[in-house]
Amino acid sequence: MSDGLGVVDVVVRYPGADRPAVDAVSLDVPVGEVVALLGPSGCGKSSLLRAVAGLEPLAGGDVAWDGVGVTGVPVHRRGFGLLFQDGQLFGHLDVAGNVAYGLAGRPRAERGARVAELLDLVGLPGTQRRDVATLSGGERQRVALARALAPRPRLLLLDEPLSALDRSLRERLALDLRDVLVATGTTALFVTHDHDEAFAVADRVAVMDAGRLLQVAAPAALWSRPASRRVAEFLGYEAFVDVPADAAAAAPGARALVAVLDPAPTAGTTLALAAGAFVVAVGDGPRAGAPTGTVAVLRSRRGRTEVVVDVPGVGRVTALAPAGWSCEPGTPVPLRADAAALASLPGAWVTSEQHAGS
Numbered sequence: 001m002s003d004g005l006g007v008v009d010v011v012v013r014y015p016g017a018d019r020p021a022v023d024a025v026s027l028d029v030p031v032g033e034v035v036a037l038l039g040p041s042g043c044g045k046s047s048l049l050r051a052v053a054g055l056e057p058l059a060g061g062d063v064a065w066d067g068v069g070v071t072g073v074p075v076h077r078r079g080f081g082l083l084f085q086d087g088q089l090f091g092h093l094d095v096a097g098n099v100a101y102g103l104a105g106r107p108r109a110e111r112g113a114r115v116a117e118l119l120d121l122v123g124l125p126g127t128q129r130r131d132v133a134t135l136s137g138g139e140r141q142r143v144a145l146a147r148a149l150a151p152r153p154r155l156l157l158l159d160e161p162l163s164a165l166d167r168s169l170r171e172r173l174a175l176d177l178r179d180v181l182v183a184t185g186t187t188a189l190f191v192t193h194d195h196d197e198a199f200a201v202a203d204r205v206a207v208m209d210a211g212r213l214l215q216v217a218a219p220a221a222l223w224s225r226p227a228s229r230r231v232a233e234f235l236g237y238e239a240f241v242d243v244p245a246d247a248a249a250a251a252p253g254a255r256a257l258v259a260v261l262d263p264a265p266t267a268g269t270t271l272a273l274a275a276g277a278f279v280v281a282v283g284d285g286p287r288a289g290a291p292t293g294t295v296a297v298l299r300s301r302r303g304r305t306e307v308v309v310d311v312p313g314v315g316r317v318t319a320l321a322p323a324g325w326s327c328e329p330g331t332p333v334p335l336r337a338d339a340a341a342l343a344s345l346p347g348a349w350v351t352s353e354q355h356a357g358s
């Protein structure tokens with residue numbers, strides 16, 4: 001077992017439930033690494049995090065730090081820090097009192113210096129004397145993060161720490177959170193249901209579904225090589241096409257997808273298509289054998305035009321077009337395939353063990 005957190009075959013089972021909330025999950029988090037637990041609501045992310053913290057009993061398996069089991073060690077003796085969705089600041093203490101909470105027993109000057117250091121780090125310098133009731137939601141979570149980091153926990157466990165904030169604040173805070181975790185060299189396990197957030201914060205992302213761990217990989221590898229259709233769907237891939245044995249006989253859409261991939265995918269591979277797997281070939285005239293889609297919906301998003309098209313042999317997908325481009329629904333438009341928004345899925349089911357650490 002490596003240094004850092006070791007989760008081995010952990011099972012969490014709630015009384016009366018017909019299946020375990022966490023079903024034989026194994027995962028390592030080496031020292032200094034940030035791992036996001038990502039998955040749909042109810043897949044068992046929080047249960048696994050709570051089991052690591054010691055807040056949920058294990059029905060099976062073991063949790064270890066540096067190879068030493070901590071299963072019998074009470075929550076407050078594990079040396080793990082916790083941060084939840086609502087940071088739950090102490091209302092009767094000011095900002096400094098909250099951040100210094102875990103530093104009881106340290107000399108006053110040391111506490112003061114550590115509080116100042118952390119408030120600088122989380123972007124709230126000089127706020128020691130602020131009443132926490134006057135802080136915004138984002139500021140409260142920054143103070144809660146400073147409080148969790150102050151005692152230098154050997155592992156920080158974060159459960160949806162940004163989910164109570166609005167979207168734009170969440171995106172900014174996710175990047176700040178990553179910077180703070182890296183700057184402090186903190187080892188962390190981070191629960192989220194938002195893949196953008198997981199990709200922004202984590203060194204590796206662990207995808208869970210129905211209590212099981214489906215894949216663990218660095219963000220770029222997860223995006224380009226999802227281990228299964230389920231993982232790809234969860235990441236936002238919206239259509240799937242099986243590579244035909246006889247490409248020449250396939251529909252133009254499927255043929256165009258196969259043609260842009262290098263090396264060419266073998267027959268039987270499933271291609272996963274994200275938004276942008278097709279772009280509208282504005283200005284292209286009709287070409288024999290070129291793919292065409294029929295426009296269903298047009299929408300503008302973040303300065304570009306998304307065109308939902310029905311492509312024979314492929315299905316309904318989101319193609320991209322230049323900002324401002326427009327046409328009537330029902331119009332056939334020429335398309336080009338873009339390899340950057342395509343992933344090839346393995347032909348057979350790949351287990352989490354094969355992918356853990358990839």
Ligand SMILES: Nc1ncnc2c1ncn2[C@@H]1O[C@H](COP(=O)(O)OP(=O)(O)OP(=O)(O)O)[C@@H](O)[C@H]1O
Pocket residue numbers: 014015017021039040041042043044045046047048193
């Ligand atoms: N204290 C509990 N008692 C009984 N069942 C529970 C308890 N906590 C969670 N569960 C169930 O265990 C399963 C996993 O829940 P968990 O909260 O771990 O999922 P999650 O992936 O964190 O979901 P979310 O993103 O919605 O918080 C769910 O079916 C949930 O209803």
